[in-house]
Amino acid sequence: MRIATWNVNSLRSRIDRVEALLDRHEIDVLALQETKAREDQLPLMGLQARGYDVAAVGFNQWNGVALISRVGLDDVEVGFPGMPGYGDPVEPEARAIGATCGGVRIWSLYVPNGRKPDDPHYVYKLDWLARLREAASGWQHVPTALVGDWNICPTDDDVFDVTQFKTSTHVTPAERAAFQGFLDDGWAEVTRAHAPGYTYWDYYRQRFERDRGLKIDFVLGSPELAARVTHAFIDREERAGQGASDHAPVVVDLG
C-alpha cells in the first residue's frame, strides 16, 4: 500500500495537480493539509471517477484537512478527543481528520504554525501538540500513521540556515521537545531514512530554486506500521515550476 501526505495550499486551485499526483504515483491514500475549503466546496468528480473516496473538514479560507482513499475510508473522525475550541480564528477541528484505510489508521494533521514565539498562537501550538500526543498514546494497538505538516524542524539540518531562525518558530527547544515526545512514546518517523532533504520552500526569494527550505512534513508510524515501511520519497518535481504548492508531497510505501 502506498500512502502520501501533501500540504496542497488550496485543494480547489490545485485539483488537477492532485489528480495527476494520484495517477503518477498510484497512491492509495493521500492526506492533504491547507485545503482551504469547506467539504461542500470540494471538486470531487475527478476523484470519484478514479475510484477514490474523500473525507474532509475545513471551516474557512486558511485551513482544512482531507483524506482521499481508494482502499476504504471508514470510521472517519474529525479532531481528536480532548481538543476544545480556542480563541484561534481557525477552528482547531479543521486541523485533524482520521480514518481507517486498508486496515491502517491514518491521521491527516495540520499542526498550528505558531506565528511568533511571543504570539498566543505559539502557546496554542504547543498545547495542541500536547493534546494530540495524549490522545495518540492510546492509538498504537492498531497500525497507525500520524502524517502531515508538523510545522517543526526537529534538527538544525532541517533548516536551510538556522541563523535566520533565531527569533522564529519551528526550531525552538519547546517545539522540538514536543516532537521528541511522540518519539519517546514509541512513534517512529519513517520518511527521513529513505528521503532526506526539505519538504517545504517559501514562495519568496526563489527559495526552491536555491534549495533553501525546511523539512517539516513527516510520517510518524506506530511500531507495527513502521516495521512495514519499505521506501519513501519526496516528490520534488511537484514543487517546481509555476502553480506549485509551497510544499512537496511525501510518499511512503508499506509492505
Added chain:
DNA sequence: ATGGTAGAGTGTCTA
C-alpha cells in the same frame, strides 16, 4: 527591521 509571493476573497489575513 522590512519585504518578498501566493491563496483565500475584496478587507486584509495567513503562511
